[in-house]
Amino acid sequence: MQGKTYNVKALAEAGIITAFTVIIVLINIYIPILSIVINFIIPIPITILYIRQNYKVTLISVAASGIFIAMLYNPISALASILLIGLTGMTLGYCIKNKKEFGNTIIFVAISFALGIIFYLFIYTMLINKGGIYGFVNEMLAGLKQSMELSKDMYKRTGMSSSEAAVIEEIFRVFTPEYIMKLIPAMVVILAFILSYLNYMVTLVILKKLRYEVKEIKPIGQWYMNTRIGTLVGLILVIGMLLDRKNIVIGEYLANSSGTILQFVLLLDGIALITYYLIDKYKMSKKIAALIIIFTAMSRLSLFYTIIGFIDMIFDFRKLDPYRKLKK
16 A cells, blocks of 8 residues: 555656646747756756656656657657756756765766757757758857857947957957867867756755755865876877877867867866965955956966966865875
């Protein structure tokens, strides 16, 4: 009797989560202006269901959500969207339920986001847009150039000089479809980590209100670049550069993407190190420290943070890398 009650309760919760997921996805489709916020919320019902029940019940809910979205909107879009939502939600639910550390959770969720984004792009460019990935990038750049022209006209009316306008044009001239194509792997990886962090942050707030135990987000001052990851990305960069010298196409993709990822991660490490010293060592106000970091990181001083991040990866000033501790 208890098993029957449990099954009824589980199916009832799965039904509620399915309905909620379908409603949120349809709002996201028909009201695109809300998509920036909703994209971080959609996987949360799936995450909660996984924590409360198990992967079997959650899979049923994900599959049912996909079927309903396919019936109400578009089968191909439903497949792409629900895979991204389901994979991310279930991965985060698994990590929280099994009390994984914050860093490991972010990595696992980022991987699920990356896989979901790749599948979504494949479905969109091959079956919906039908112009392929190159056509998708070209279309996106055409929209950006149109926006740039409008912005340039507006700035000219406010007194922008012709030399300043020429600098902006030169920057946009670099972003050709070929150049963007070579950066897509890096963009997917970076976007996946950003989305996983934001998703975790929103989920943490909601689960706390529901009185679930969730690992706290590590303060920025405790973020660090693992030497093994840094070495791996650096090795891929070197391999890419060697292949590029031999005019092997994949070499340019590896070199550009791994170089971009390495710069991004070292930049974060540098920001984390400076944040640690400003707040933890010199006891500066968090608001003042945040303003200093934001303004300097968005200026030419961003290179300074990247260099600092590289030095920190080598010397581990904060003694946070567990791999170094094991070696000792």
